[in-house]
Structures are given as structure tokens and as C-alpha cells.
Amino acid sequence: MLSVRDLHAGYGTKEILKGISLDVASGEIRAILGGSGCGKSTLLRNILGLETPWSGTARVLGEDLSIAGGASLGLLSRIGVLFQGGALVTSLSVGQNVMLPLVVDGIDPTGAAQELARARLSQVGLENVWGQFPGELSGGMRKRAALARALVREPRLLFCDEPSAGLDPLTSRALDELLLELRESLGLTIVIVSHEIESIKCLAEKILFLQDGLVLYDGPLDQGISQGPERVRDFFERRTGSVQRLKPSTWEIIE
Amino acid sequence: MPDISLPSQLDRAWALGTGRDLASRVKQTDLTLAGGQVEHVDVLAAGAIHSLRRIAQHHGHRVRLSAPSRVLLERLDALDPGPEPPRPETLPVPDFLERLGRGAFARAEDASQALTFGLEMTLGTLALVTRRERSWPGAVWRQLHELGTLALPVVLLLTGLIGLTLALLMGQQLEQYGASIHLATLMGVSFLREVGPLLTAVILAGRSGSAITAELASMQVQEEVDAIHAMGARTASFLVAPRLLALMISMPFLALFASGAGVLAGLVVAVFRLGLSPDIYFQVLLQALEAKDIFFLFLKSMVFAFIIAFLACRTGLATRGGSDAVGRATTHTVVAGIFWTVIADCLFALALYL
Numbered sequence: 001m002l003s004v005r006d007l008h009a010g011y012g013t014k015e016i017l018k019g020i021s022l023d024v025a026s027g028e029i030r031a032i033l034g035g036s037g038c039g040k041s042t043l044l045r046n047i048l049g050l051e052t053p054w055s056g057t058a059r060v061l062g063e064d065l066s067i068a069g070g071a072s073l074g075l076l077s078r079i080g081v082l083f084q085g086g087a088l089v090t091s092l093s094v095g096q097n098v099m100l101p102l103v104v105d106g107i108d109p110t111g112a113a114q115e116l117a118r119a120r121l122s123q124v125g126l127e128n129v130w131g132q133f134p135g136e137l138s139g140g141m142r143k144r145a146a147l148a149r150a151l152v153r154e155p156r157l158l159f160c161d162e163p164s165a166g167l168d169p170l171t172s173r174a175l176d177e178l179l180l181e182l183r184e185s186l187g188l189t190i191v192i193v194s195h196e197i198e199s200i201k202c203l204a205e206k207i208l209f210l211q212d213g214l215v216l217y218d219g220p221l222d223q224g225i226s227q228g229p230e231r232v233r234d235f236f237e238r239r240t241g242s243v244q245r246l247k248p249s250t251w252e253i254i255e
Numbered sequence: 256m257p258d259i260s261l262p263s264q265l266d267r268a269w270a271l272g273t274g275r276d277l278a279s280r281v282k283q284t285d286l287t288l289a290g291g292q293v294e295h296v297d298v299l300a301a302g303a304i305h306s307l308r309r310i311a312q313h314h315g316h317r318v319r320l321s322a323p324s325r326v327l328l329e330r331l332d333a334l335d336p337g338p339e340p341p342r343p344e345t346l347p348v349p350d351f352l353e354r355l356g357r358g359a360f361a362r363a364e365d366a367s368q369a370l371t372f373g374l375e376m377t378l379g380t381l382a383l384v385t386r387r388e389r390s391w392p393g394a395v396w397r398q399l400h401e402l403g404t405l406a407l408p409v410v411l412l413l414t415g416l417i418g419l420t421l422a423l424l425m426g427q428q429l430e431q432y433g434a435s436i437h438l439a440t441l442m443g444v445s446f447l448r449e450v451g452p453l454l455t456a457v458i459l460a461g462r463s464g465s466a467i468t469a470e471l472a473s474m475q476v477q478e479e480v481d482a483i484h485a486m487g488a489r490t491a492s493f494l495v496a497p498r499l500l501a502l503m504i505s506m507p508f509l510a511l512f513a514s515g516a517g518v519l520a521g522l523v524v525a526v527f528r529l530g531l532s533p534d535i536y537f538q539v540l541l542q543a544l545e546a547k548d549i550f551f552l553f554l555k556s557m558v559f560a561f562i563i564a565f566l567a568c569r570t571g572l573a574t575r576g577g578s579d580a581v582g583r584a585t586t587h588t589v590v591a592g593i594f595w596t597v598i599a600d601c602l603f604a605l606a607l608y609l
Contacts, residue, residue, distance in 0.1 A: 045481075048481075048485055050481050050484060050485070076485065076486060076487035077487065079485070081482065081485045083478045083481065083482055084478065085477060085478060087477060087478040087479050087481065087482035088479070088482075089474070089479050089482075089483070090473075090474075090477075090479070091470075092391065096391070100391070100483075100486065101486045101487075103389060103391060103392070104389060104483075104486045104487050104488040104493075105487075106389060108392075109392060249328060249331075249332045249335075250332075250335055251308075251319075251320050251323070251328065251331060251332075252317065252318075252319040252320070253319065253320050253321075253322075253323060253328075254287065254319055254320070254321045254322070255322055
């Protein structure tokens, strides 16, 4: 489904990803996680072809999206992306947003596209917001509408960038459960970029833990929590790390 | 080494009083703070004590704690700012030739990117016109309404008022030589050939150019452009082409209407200030104008529209960062739009009238 090999990437002269490799099998839910600034979102942007890697390859369903000229529409129609803030086009209504990928495919928005979009909105529990604009929705509703848009082409692979970010725990949990249901009903493979521990524990079977642009751990979630590197265990137990915990006083003391 | 006994309550008043006095003392001598009695440490006081140590170190002295209470030590450790961050390495100032080279290289790279964007924009528009690629249905009509129709009142009002002012000034001068009748010629020629298209372009650079940049920049910042790209749509045909087409279609007509407003303002002055009849005004006007004036009005306006759309879309889509970046991008579009429009107008004048 997804194969990344020795990927190096960055911005300007700053290298963010220092040789990432990753394989995601069909039907898997894989979480890419790590602390802020570790390179999670950069990895996703390079996989999706939104940035060009310095070296290495990222093949999605057998094709490299970063190759100049862009990927074929056929390939992109088998991929769905849920962006962090939803990234709904604010000048279009929710219904139009969900139909947008179909319109890009050349389908007339007055016919079958409407039926498909309504079906997806219904699937994410948003039957009554068709004519509303993104600015009129709550954060959770925007995420669900964006999820409906990502699923409208019935993709095989779904990328989610921080799906729970900015949501309250209940809404976040509901979104996680929705993703699990959709995985079952649509046979999706899901790649999630996140640092929300509860969400990862609920969704992921395998994790890729990044630190400073390198892979610190790649394997099953349970094993990572119980026997993974100390930094990974610290992350799941919300500990700040042994070095900081035992920081000695810097004051010169006369008794 | 002076030994200062700290009070039991290290509060804001201590930090702003004694703490400040001690700051000048530690520049000359070491200091020992006896803190065995301290029961409470205000955040500002803790900061002042850390500051004392930093100042002392800068001047080759030290600040020590003598038998500090547990409260004092824990509080100071909790608010320890850590080691001073390394100062950024000062790079040598490049000499004139190096700066010139770097500047030239940056300009060449920017020109190359601009050329690429211009080509993508043109190809994207052709792809949309020939229906090989798609935007949202009705996108061009929507942009025509927003960039063209809604701009008409302000264009008519401003060009009408400027026409009135110019006509009054010119009428006054012409009247002195008994040549009032030539006001029609002057107004017609100047507005159709020059003032109408240029003034319309300046107004649209401010109104429509800034609106395009602000919209695209916001879309870029909120990942909407990335989302559209990830769906397989090309930004050149999906986002840029409808705006370019709308500006290139609407601007010539807006310039024509603007010129008409200027000419009508001239008529008002001719009739009510100079005492000419409307028939004579229009007769002289039609004699002075040629078909090529209309042709060049359309040509110039389309070139101006391309320049404004190009700058507005390129700046908007290149925006990175937050809301401040959107503001900067909008300002850049307006300034650059007016600048390059005037340059293009000057080149037209040199080519047509030299």
C-alpha cells in the first residue's frame, strides 16, 4: 500500500527527515507519532507529493507522488486525505465541498455526485448541513465533513493529519470510532499522523515513532508501549524524560 | 564578600527594591545570600535572584546561597532559566561584489520562477477554456461578478470625478485662447487612450488584486490549496484560471465605461461652464476618435489585467505563515500591481506615440 525508502527531506537548508523508511500493508491502521517538530507532518507532506523530498522514495499504491508532473488522477482518486483543520474550501457549501473531488474527476455536480456526497455526509452523521458553509460548523463537524469529502471517491488509502487536534475528548473519541467503523465497512488502509495518545491507543495497530527526523521505533503498538525504547514508553506514560526529571540544582551552596 | 540576609517573605517589593540595589553591587563584588529564613518566594523575586547571578557572572563575580531553606532552593530550581543560549554566530558582512552577486542570483531565480508560474497560468487557463481541466462549475461567472460587476460603481465614480476635475482645469485654459471646443477632443483622446485604462487598472489593482491575494493566501495558510492539490486538481486551472479570465474579460469593459464616465464629465463642464451645446461636443469628440483607440484600450486593459492577476495569484499562492503573512502579501500585490501597470503603460506610450 505504502512504501517509503530512506526519505530525506527538509525546508531550505534545514534537514527535517534524515532517512525514514516505512511500509504499510493493506487494511492496516498505522500511526506516525512523536513529539512536536519531530517531522511527522513533513513526512506526510512528502508522501502526498505536497513537498519534494531531497532523496529517497515514497511510493503510494505503487506510484511515486513526488515525481515532477504530479501523480495521475486515477491514483489520487484512490487516496483520501483528512487535513488537520479540515481544509474545507470556505467559499463553497458543505455539500459542494464533499462533491469537490467528484467534480475534479469530471462528474457533473447536479446529478450522481449529489447522491454520493449526501450518502457520505449521512455516513459521518451530517445529513442536515448540506447548504451550510464551513464557517458555520463546529470544529468536530468540520472534521467530519472533511472526512466525508476524503471518502467520497471511495479511496483505498486514507491519510489523516492530526484528526483529533483541537477537539474535546468526546468528539475526538466519536471521530476515532467513526474511523474504525469506516475501516471495517470500506476496507480502508489508514495512516494517521498524531500525537494524541488516547486516539492512537484507540485506533492504531502499529506505530512509527519519530524523533529528530529519525525512526526511533517501528512496530506493534502494544510492544512499543511495554518494551519499546525509553523515549517511546515515556511518551505513552506522559513522562518528560529521565534527564529533565533528575536535573540537579545549579546553585553554589555554602552550608 | 558581603553576606546579605534574605527576609522570610521574598516578594515583589523585595525584587523591585533590594533586588534592584543588589544588581549594581554584584557588578563589583561576589555576593552570598543567606536564605535560611525564607518561607515564601514570589515569582518576580526568584527571577531577580537568577538575574543577580547572571549579572555577577558577566562581571567575573559569583552569587552563592548560604544554608538556603528548602522552599527557597526548590523555588529557584523550578524557575531556573538554564544556561544562557549561545549568541548567534555573527557572519562577516559580505563585500559589495558578493552582495551584487547574491542579489543577481536571487533576482534570476525569482525571474525563472515567475516565468514558470506565468506559463503554468497560461496553460491552466487554456486547459480550462478547452475543457481539458475543470474548476468549480460557474467559477468564472462568480469571479466576473465579484471582480467586474461589483467594481463598476467605484470605477465609474472615481473616473467621473477625476474627469470632472481635469475638464474644469483644461476648460479654464482653453477658454483663455478661445479654444473651448477642443475640450471634447482632449477629454476623448486622453480618457480612451490613457486615463480610462490606467485609472481602471490602478483601482482594480487595489480592489480586485488585493481581494484575489487575500483569498488565495488564506486558502494557502489554511491548507485548502493543499487539499485541492491532493484531490488531483491543478491550482493553475482550478484557482488561477477563473480569476485571470474574469479580470481579462471585465477590465476592458470597465475601462471603456470609465472612459465614458470621464467623457460625460467633460460634457457637463462643456455645457454648464463653457456654454457649448452637447451636439457640438459629441460631433468634435467623434471626429477626434479613431477605431484604433478602442482597440488599444482593449489591448492595454487586457495586458494590465494579466499583470494584476499574475501578481495577485502568484503572491497569494506563495504565502506561508499566518494572518500577518496574508496582510503582507496583500500589500505587496497592491504596490507591485500599480508599479508594473504604470511601467507597462509607459512602454505602451513609447511604442504608440514616440
